[in-house]
Amino acid sequence: MSVLPVWADDPGALEMTEAQYGQLPDDLRKLIEVIDGNVIRCQSGSAEHSDIARRLANRLEAAKPADPCTRVSTDVDVHFSRRADRAGAFSFRHPDVTIYRCVERGSKLTTADALLVVEVVSPGSVYTDTIDKLAEYAYEGIPVYLVVHLDANLYVKLIQEYRLDWASRNYRLVDTHQETVVLDSPFPVSIPFAQLDG
Template structure:
């Protein structure tokens, strides 16, 4: 059995970059603390893939949707780096081929709730993404009845824009319509 060396201090962005690559788990950094969770299972991955497909087919050319891309929520020490299931950014941001993006570059962050992430997605990330200035935040809940809750940033706080179980229609970050039922296989 191999021994994993876990950090014994709060991590900086340089420490985060120096971590060995490991795709067997999902990693995020919360105020310098390394958070490790299992990789998403089939239904979660299906929902991400289907939502990616639906968004990509509707977004204008100047916007891009990315799966599981690093988002620097706070870059001060200690930093916070999240990996939303999906995010929408301006295409011009992607032209620089960044390893990660800062919150001010993200127009929409999407989290699909996993076992063990409900409180983080609905409370912690809701506050963090609002503080980072991300204009839109969606939470996809795959528990029956499957739903999408869409929030819009108003005066520094997220306000409920829509909570649907059938079809989500929004105007930001672009006019989008999502068939919620297609997110489950």
């Protein structure tokens, strides 16, 4: 006799409130994202994926101006504010890299604070990063979304830069960077891919 997972008999087992999420241990919280109260299990990326995200965050951190106050973080919860206002359901993602306006220490980071988010595409996350998150981040009003694509050897192949069209709340692809990513927003920075690959 086979044992069914708990959600086979109780679909509500895959749902979570913000209060329930707050009670989870940190190691478990890192394994999930939540959209409209529904739990999504996240696959861990490769070491190369993690290294590229960290190196990109380090280069962005080094380039950010002192004023206005901005922060650069990796793999932090970014709570959806517009979606929560509309549906009242708990939603968050944790992008690989986030640039955001400084918030009070210990405060919850929301999409209203985010200026740029980055996802490094892993083989198992192509659809999620290029379709789902593209729509979600645009709806939430995050001005810039970078999608880092890796080649078969897990080196940076290209970086797509999407900018928000505020009128339609959709992203437009404004550049496909090759060899070097050059940004002017949220602050000017130029980063050769070789610095991301290590």
